Amino acid sequence: MDLTTTRVNYRLFEKEDFDIFYSVFSNKDIMRYAWIDEFNSEQEILPFFEDFLSVDDMPNRNNSYAFAAFSKEDNSFIGFADIQIHSRNDGGGCGEIGYFLMPKFWGKGYATEVAGAMTDFGFECLKLHKVCARCNANNFKSENIMKKLGMTLEGQLRKVRYKRGDWDDEKYYGILREEWQSKKR
Template identity: 60%
Template sequence: MKISSERLSFRFFKHEDFQLFYSVFSNETVMRYAWIDKVSNEESANTLFEGFINTGDEVNKDGSYAFAVFSKEGNEFVGFADIVIHSRNNSGGCGEIGYFLLPEYWGKGFATELAKALIEFGFTRLGLHKISARCNSNNLKSEGIMKKAGMTLEGEFRKVRFKYGNWDDEKNYGILLEEWKAANQ
């Protein structure tokens, strides 16, 4: 299963992609606001990585689709993207998108493009009726990406993320299928 956008292509992670995966999840700058801390060694990263390997077009065991993201120009590894399905029924379902880009791709519109592609994938290919995203309230750049992707602030949870010895708030954004359709006509 593949996704693409104007400048990016997405594909499932393969076993030989471990070093790419590790380059994201071991990067302190990338993981600064993430809900998990950066991985400190390859052994702990491999445990996490194995959960994201998908050898078919099926959803992963944890209800997610995780993708390695590459630039179409130069086929350079840009980062990690996923969509997790939280609930599903005959009328649709709810999913959550996430993304981590390597710092050299920040500030160039790649994250917004990636988020929009994940949202489109969730609505058109997975049949979801709502897609959400969340970020550490201190991560204003990630919040900006959610806004540019058409998402609406739905709430803020107080002191739910523990990072660097402090409890941080978390902002939650969402977009409904009908909102996405209206914006993309």
């Protein structure tokens, strides 16, 4: 299963992608606001990586689709993008997007493009009713991406993310299918 946007090509992570996956989840700067800490060894991250592998275009063990993102310009690895399906039903269901980019691609609009691709995939391919995203309340750049996608702040959970000895709040954003459709027009 491959996706494409203006500047980015996406494909599901494969076993051969361990090194690029590790380059994201072991990077302290990338993981600064993530809900988990960075991994410090390849052995430690291997089970986590294996949970993100899909088979035959089906969701993986996490009930998500995890994509490796590459620049169309020079095929360099941009980062990780996924959508996790929280529920499926006759009305479509709900999913949550996530994205982590390599630092050299920060501040150039790639995160918005990648997050938008996951949102579009959720509505167009998975036929979801709602797509949401969460961020550390201190991660203003990620929050701005959610706003650019047309998501609405639905709540803030107090002191739910524990990172390096501190508790941080988490913001929860979402967009409904009909809101996404009207934004696409």
